[in-house]
Amino acid sequence: MSSKQQAVRARPSAGWALLGSELSVLFRRWRTWAMLAALAAIPVLIALAVRLSSRDPGPGQGPPFLDRVTQNGLFIALTATVVSIPLFLPLTISVVAGDAIAGEANLGTLRYLLAAPAGRIRLLAVKYAAAVAFCITAALTVVTAGMLIGVALFPVGPVTLLSGDTISVGESVLRLLLIAGYVSLSLAGLAAIGLFISTLTEVPVGAMAATAVLAVVAQILGALPQLDWLHPWLFTHHWVGFADLLRQPISWDAFAANALLQGGYIALFCTLAYGRFASKDVLS
Incomplete structure (x- = not known):
C-alpha cells in the first residue's frame, strides 16, 4: 500500500483521535469543572432557600x-433550568466556544495542530463537537443536580403536568432529560456563534465576552414588543419553549421550530467560521 493510501485511511482515525484528545483536554481543565460546579450549585441554592424558608412560595x-x-422535589430541576437559561448557561458556553480557536492561537499551539494531518475543516469540526458536548454536559448538570437535591430535601411523587395530566416519577425523569436535550439544542446555536467569533481574534477573553454579550443582547431584543418582527429570527427565541414537553401528549412543534432555527444558525456560523479560518494566516 502506498504512503498516500495509508494517509487517506488514517484520516478518519486521526479525526476521532483529535476529538478524543480535545474532549480529554476540555474535561481535564479546572476551569471546566469549576463552571460545572457553579451550574450544579444553582439548583442546590434554590432548594436550600426553599427548604430553610419560614414560608412556602405562593403561586x-x-x-x-x-x-x-x-x-414535589423534581420541580427543582425545572426551576433551576429556567433560572440558568438567560445568563448562567450561555456564559459557560461562551467561555468554551470563545476559547476554541482563539485560545489555541493565544497559547501558540494552533499552528502545531494544523501541522498535524487534521486540516482546518476537521479541526473546526472537532472544536465545535467539543463545544456541543459541553452544551449537553452543562444542561444535564443542572437537571441532574436539581433532581438529586430535590429527592434529598423534598417529597417526590407523580408529577402533574401543565395539561393537568399526572405521570409517574420514571416518566417525569424522562421528561426532564428531554428538557435537557432541548436546552442543549438551544445552546448549540450559541456555540456556533462563539466558534465563529473565536476565529476572528487571538484574544480568547474578547471572544468569550463578545459571545456572552450577544446572548444577552438577543434576549433584550426578544423582550421588546416593538421588535415583534425580529423575534422569530433571534437564536434565543425558543430558549424557554420547552413547556410543550410538559403536556400530555407531548407536542413536538416547539422542539421542531427550535431545531430548525438553531440548525440555521449552526449552518450559517460554522460556514462563516470556516470561511474565515480557511483564509487566515496562522502565525502562532
Whole structure:
C-alpha cells in the first residue's frame, strides 16, 4: 500500500483521535469543572432557600415552578433550568466556544495542530463537537443536580403536568432529560456563534465576552414588543419553549421550530467560521 493510501485511511482515525484528545483536554481543565460546579450549585441554592424558608412560595412568586417545589422535589430541576437559561448557561458556553480557536492561537499551539494531518475543516469540526458536548454536559448538570437535591430535601411523587395530566416519577425523569436535550439544542446555536467569533481574534477573553454579550443582547431584543418582527429570527427565541414537553401528549412543534432555527444558525456560523479560518494566516 502506498504512503498516500495509508494517509487517506488514517484520516478518519486521526479525526476521532483529535476529538478524543480535545474532549480529554476540555474535561481535564479546572476551569471546566469549576463552571460545572457553579451550574450544579444553582439548583442546590434554590432548594436550600426553599427548604430553610419560614414560608412556602405562593403561586406566581419567584421563578416558574418554584411554588410546586415543596410538593414535589423534581420541580427543582425545572426551576433551576429556567433560572440558568438567560445568563448562567450561555456564559459557560461562551467561555468554551470563545476559547476554541482563539485560545489555541493565544497559547501558540494552533499552528502545531494544523501541522498535524487534521486540516482546518476537521479541526473546526472537532472544536465545535467539543463545544456541543459541553452544551449537553452543562444542561444535564443542572437537571441532574436539581433532581438529586430535590429527592434529598423534598417529597417526590407523580408529577402533574401543565395539561393537568399526572405521570409517574420514571416518566417525569424522562421528561426532564428531554428538557435537557432541548436546552442543549438551544445552546448549540450559541456555540456556533462563539466558534465563529473565536476565529476572528487571538484574544480568547474578547471572544468569550463578545459571545456572552450577544446572548444577552438577543434576549433584550426578544423582550421588546416593538421588535415583534425580529423575534422569530433571534437564536434565543425558543430558549424557554420547552413547556410543550410538559403536556400530555407531548407536542413536538416547539422542539421542531427550535431545531430548525438553531440548525440555521449552526449552518450559517460554522460556514462563516470556516470561511474565515480557511483564509487566515496562522502565525502562532
